[in-house]
Amino acid sequence: MTSDVSPSQPLSLFPPARRVKVLLPLPLDSAYDYAVPEGMDVGPGSFVTVPLGGRQIVGIVWDDEPDPDGVPESKLRPVAGVVPVPPLPEASRRFVDRMAAYTLAPPGQVLRMAMSSPKALEPASERTVYTAADPAPKDLRWTSARRRVYALAQEDPPRSAADLAREAGVSSGVVRGLADAGGLLPMRLPDSIFFETPDPDHPRAALSDAQQNIAEEMSRAVLAGGFSVTLLDGVTGSGKTEVYFEAVAAALGAGKKVLVLLPEIALSAQWLERFEERFGTLPAEWHSDLSPGTRRRTWKAVAEGRVQILVGARSALHLPFPDLGLIVVDEEHDGSYKQEEGVIYHARDMAVLRAQISDCPIILASATPSLESLANVEAQRYRLAHLPERHGEAELPQVSLVDLRKTPPPRQRWIAPPLQDALEETLAKGEQALLFLNRRGYAPLTLCRTCGHRIECPDCDAWLVEHRFGRRLECHHCGFSMKTPEKCPSCGDEGSLVACGPGVERLFEEAVAILPEARIEVVTSDTLQGPLAAAAFVDRVTSGEVNLIIGTQIVAKGYHFPLLTLVGVVDADLGLAGGDLRASERTFQLLSQVAGRAGRAGHKGRVLLQTANPNATVLRAIADGDRDGFYAAEADMRRDLGWPPYGKLAAIIVSGEDEGHVERTAGDLARSAPRLDNVRVLGPAAPPLALLRGRHRRRLLLKADRTISIQRVLSDWMSRIKPPSSVRVQIDIDPYSFM
Template identity: 50%
Template sequence: MAVARILFPMPLPEPFDYAVPEDLDVEEGSYVAAPLGKHQRLGIVVEMLGDEAAEGRTLKAVSEVYPTPPMTKAMRDFLAFAARYTVSHPGHLLSMALRARAGLLPSATETVFTATGETPPRMTEARAKVLDVMAAADDPMTAAQIAEAAGVSSGVVRGLAEAGALRATDVPTDPPFPPVNPDLPGATLTAEQAEAATELCAAVREDIFHTFLIDGVTGSGKTEVYFEAIAETLRGDPEAQVLVLLPEIALTQAILSRFTARFGAAPAPWHSGLSDKERRRTWRETAHGRARIVIGARSALFLPFRKLKLIIVDEEHDGSFKQEDGVTYHARDMSVMRGKLEEAVVVLASATPALETVVNAEMGRYTRLKLSARPGAARLPDVELVDLRADPPAKGMWLSSRLVHEMRATLAAGEQTLLFLNRRGYAPLVICKACGERLKTPGTENWLTEHRYTNRLVCHVTGYSILKPQMCPHCGAADSLMGVGPGVERVAEEVRVLMPHARIEIFSSDTAQGGDATRGIVERMENGEIDVLIGTQIVAKGHNFPNLTLVGVVDADSGMKGGDLRAGERTYQLLSQVAGRAGRAERPGRALVQTYAPDNPAMLALADGDRDGFLQIERDVRAELGLPPFGRLAAVILSAPSAEMVDQAARDVAALAPNGQGIELFGPAPAPITVLRGRHRRRFLVKSPRNVDLSAYMSAWLGKIKLPAAVRMSVDIDPYSFL
């Protein structure tokens, strides 16, 4: 009897061996059910052993094989690599690949009805209503849908079916996605775009692993270029699949219409905003190879593709590709590894590529494709720094006279303005005027943000939310709580006073909750129904508003605070992306950037359009300090209910750190967010040379550690957040 080695999506020490009954068709990669303890558990066969492995052993037997194509070897190897690299348990990685387990089974069916054109022998008023509904229907409908639309009972529908006036058909509740057509005509490409597309298409035809960087200014047509690579991939192999990763759900919604126009059908979506039904549909269709194009957020990288031949990471610089909770990973870097294992082409696209990506391109690991200009009459916006030391806003206001003047002129010209401030709500801090108390989330050091539209105080780290108190919870003073600093709601309030006739909307995760809300704001902006759009970073990526000619950055300095090694780079990227929303059609655009630090290298580079010069400064600093991409980092965070407990645990953990050549250990030290959800936090930072296997070092260290039950530990290889 053959033996299957099964990995379960659980934190178990290793795969377990099971006997395979002769009547079950089991192979490596099969999705199976097997007894584990008192329950049947879903698992993956990671290895098949010969009959000799069962000799002398009493093994439980595999119970069931799911009717899903086996997980490919490339996918299994990818999960194993990701587990080693992130110092995570393989079962946790497998769990990420099984997030829609209902997709393992075939779709359930439902009965729908269509009109046959026959007239029933007996006609009643209710039957007439049903036939009227069916005459106007474009698609088949269920009995419940028909009955609701006609205002009758479902029995009337069934009676018409029995009489031959309606035809009943059983169809899947999760139908396949409409087929895409790679042969539809694409946009007319410029010579520069066509050259880049030709090189991508040639690599796709070679059917080998290759990584490209499309380095193009905002509005240069990066999407149209990689559309050609998608079309070539789908044309060249009827089984090939394509994955497109985007950093934001809002961006996913915005680009779906472009995919539909280019390929005749929308791609299969995958992101946290989907319903369980939508997720299981995408998972099932991807696993069976029927979803040819999948577009989604970072977790789409863990979908079980049958034949993944092209991976595109759009806005590859974006920090949203870094997963901070649970298994910590960077989807951009993991995409390159998955592409290597799948022998697929990987395309990274950005107007402001990460320094790590630029260095990889310059060292020859990636092929760089430059797009230096916008097509047609569109040109890059002029960027001007507004020195708030010389032109401060009026007292209690946040917009300088220069920016207000330009906004009014833009409105008078019938054009649109975008104001950018990366702070949600009305005010980022609420204090008591009587006693000076700063309102914080219970059990943390996080300030509560005032949201005036909902009259709530919200913590954007933990999600804690309360109605705004009438009295100070510390001293009891009435009506003493005051918001300090601007959020997008306060800026909107100011604009309404300054420009009372302007049509103003806020675009943030508070106002764009879900795909419909996001699409609504984007469509109103595209249709010219908004004069001033005030938004957080959600507005900075991928949107194309033809009548937007002015961008105003309210507080350009906010991202420069703290000890983040990428603070300058991240600020430059974000502000450059925001400024790039202006002037994307025939009308020229301009951007005004309000700052108290106009001499900062990031601000000077933004005003001069000197991205390469800025990156050279960043490169020199990081090379000098041995920081990424010229060195490697890992972070360890310990947390416990008390400061004394976490300090003792940190001392114990530090004592177990192995010696390693070139390894530097910093800490333990209080984390920047010292108390979170009632737990005290301490942080280690580990630095190593680039050629050291830092994951192996961390694994060896963690293998020695035994923590008290109340102490928790998290590990982050290549940290992006330093909180």
């Protein structure tokens, strides 16, 4: 009797183990092979626990086919378990792959953003929430803080102690004390979150004919489904939000899910109020100000398909929506959509990619669209919906330039006489005004009058900014902070340190001196942290408690204050300096947006731009209301020079703690740079911030024709260099910052 197995073939009594690829949320370039134990049910998208080194880590079963000839079966490690949550949707997995390919970031690093709430993957537990005792104990001692907590606890749904304290603006001790006194009743509930379903048929404000036509057009696109991009271009106050709300209503009415992105969560205060007025309830939210528990519960609710609409910052783009039907990117031009750390990407562009993968419409809304979006309209890749007039009786404000060479402010003052006169007149009429200066703190530089020493950050090539309200000097790049010294750190002279230049705090001092009766509030990212603080600020302005706002760019867009009729820009030249290719465009957008805060509710508005360069193209375009002329000139300049969006650009940032290693790596990159037609490499050069957070930096720029696959060129280039482990090389496709 002969055997069918030759001596050279190993005899196996068991079939080969099933293999799967598992992508881990680590900066890894590919997924790893694992064996699936018999009887375990896993498929693409499954969350699984796998061994890695000596620890267990949660990853995702990826769509890639495992290589049967790869890791020997004897060395395959088994999947340890399946996490009982819905699989990561196919659209999310494709988004990870395509975003990684576009940004040239490791796929595992992109996946980490989609798994941003690891606690959501743990088994569900119970939590304690509180509702108001009805009736409250008769002997309860009331304080204003307790009354705020009790009023919140009377509302649905019941809240945790942490949420009650945060929303009422009190300490956790106040909540505990009220509960101990019997004013709050504890309840144990599953650790989940309930979101009410917005009502698309809830009564809404009347739309103008122009608004109605555009709303109907966008709603038809939503109901038809399929990928499309609409640029909703409307002047400030034209009612863009109300218009795209109708597209949102169409999506919700059809049972489709909606994602709305806002550039800064402080903008959400009035947006949420308008949403609740339109739909009868609030949407889910996603931003850094949420408590870890709320983020965990919201992430799980999105994954389980229980969230109909969510509004959030750029990170909301990575949430595991199973079936998106509409994406809206509000203020699509805003630079806050660009993430500069970790995976470097622009959320507007990635939102378009996400909509394409989900095969759904996306709306990009702005009063000052990006040149990139306008170029896509010109190339007929995007549709254009235009609202050229303000809604109702409101008219665009009159814009005037104040020539600081002819009417300068007094020495050590920054408000010129024409602006001071306008402020006095506006406040005397019972109206409100906004002074805009895009500089936080008291002064951007502290100088010694004796020796000329300038106080700099020890970890960055930047001056420390004086924050006089907080009695400290602070670096706005790395966060380093120190107490303001009494003596010069260099020469030791006492009382010799002086503030140079104005910030909003210094402007506040001047406003108090010249407008002693004004009710002033300073608004910056330091003072307006999160939606609750923003909502309280809105209440103070709309109630008339505040009649003069002094603020940075955080108040330049999105806000609607009916009685605000005057905007004064203290330094309109501030954003025009430097070699940033988008400096003019950004200045135009920022000043146009801040100007748009004036005269929004039937009251005539005016804007005064203080400048030492009144003939600057940007300022003349704003004063003359010639937006189209500005954009045409800017487009012609970029087209002639081959800059984005008419050419491609990538930055290569080399950084490390050892300056010599950084220099050598940057030099090696320059020597191995691609030499191709229509491709040019500039640098290496030290950027303005050559030292940032203790790391020395050098930059190279790759400039290419639009026909070039810039990712392919960069991948080939980077493969020729192996930098030392102490040096980091980052790639920024289409850079927005050149610092």
